[in-house]
Amino acid sequence: MVNYNGSLLSEADSKLTVNNRGYKYGDALFETLKVVNSKIFFWEDHYFRLMSSMRILRMDIPMNFTMEFLESEILKTLDANNLLQASARVRLNIDRGEGGKYLPSNDAKVNYNISVEPHDNPFYTIDLGAKYLVDLYKDYFVAPGLLSGLKTNNKAIQIIGSIYAKENDFENCLVLNTNKSVIEALNGNLFIVKNNKIKTPPLEDGCLKGVMRKQILELLSKDVNVSIEEASISPFELQKADELFVTNVIQGIVPITKYRKKEFRNDFAQELLKKLNAKLRLV
Template identity: 80%
Template sequence: MINFNGNLVAESNSKLTSENRGYKYGDALFETLKVVNGKIFFWEDHYFRLMASMRIMRMDIPMNFTMEFLEAEILKTLEANTLIDASARIRLNVDRGEGGKYLPDENSKVNFNIVVEPHNNPFYTIDADKPYVVDLYKDFFMAPGLLSGLKSNNKSLQVIGSVYAKENDFDNCLVLNTNKNVIEALNGNLFLVKGDKIKTPPLEDGCLKGVMRKQVLEILSKDVNLYVEETSISPFELQKADELFITNVIKGIVPISKYRKKNYGSDFAQKVVGKLNAKLRLMS
């Protein structure tokens, strides 16, 4: 069952049409959520990122789009799909409805829809023995700016990059901005570990304002023995690192095992995952 503007409908009866602005122009935003036993991980961060993104997109935010309302709709959808007591992946999509060309019709209204699916792992784990190989994706570059940091339906670079990765037997690719700095992976933020120094690209470089990125930065900031910096990362630094790892809400932390001729460990990433799970237990 899909939740369309608060109404539960079968997927075959979805009310999304070819005139939907999210379909026609990418005039839509989404949040990917992880829910375990009815608990939405980091829901407040997801909600405020969505609201900030809607303001950047100049969407008229409906008065009923409160954090409590949308949470209740997510839980209602989980219940209808018998996933309220399980681990699930949620996509909360917001679009500007139908009507208009590039300029929305005056009568266009913001819609939301919620799609849920089962997810295997309730907490975050790392399989240190499983290889995870990446390379740079250099066919297209991300231009830094407010729009590059939005989780919008315009993900052409990520789609083409994912096809490229599959064709070349990579597990993922790292994305460059127009200044040729490494900003993120195709599906998450990037962290670089070198001794006691931890780097992650700044939002100003064009990376996604990731919810898991924020959690990891908060965890690292509490360790006085680490020097954590949000700064640009050049491709030349990658092979000098001790560890590289990718973060997103669904998988948590994914250590990179190989980039070109360099192999990496995952000891630091393992420690961060332990602290992340401990934080989640305190929140539940």
């Protein structure tokens, strides 16, 4: 069952049409959520990112779009799919409805829809025996700036980059902006570790304003033994790093095991993951 503007429908009966602006123009936003036993991980961060993104895209935010309302709609959808007491992946999609060309019509009305699916692991883990090979994706580049960091339905680079990765036996690829700085992975933010220094690209470079990125930065800020830097990353820095890892809300922390000829450890990532799971148990 999917939730379309509060109505629970089968997927076959969903009301999205070919005139939907999210379909026609990518005029839509989404949040990918991890929910375990009715607890939405980092829900407040997801909600405020969504509201901020809607304002940037000049969407009229409905008065009922409170944090409590959208949370109740998510839980209602999970309940309808017998996932309320399980681990689930949720997609909350917001679009501007129908009407207009590039310029929305005056009567275009914001819609929401929610879809859910089971997810195996309730907490975050690292598979120590898994390989995770990456390379640079250099066919297309992202423009620097905060607009590139919005979680919109326009994910062309992520799609063709994922196809490229599969064709070349990579688990992921790293994305460059037009300044040729490394900004993120195809499905998450990037962190590099060198000695006791942790570095991640700044939002101004065009990387996603990731919810898990925010959690990791907060955890690192409490560690007096490391220094944190949000600064542009050159491709030359990757092979000099001790560790590279990717972060997202669904997987948590994913260590990169090899980039080109350089193989990496994951000791720091393992310790950081313990702190992340501990934080979740305390919340």
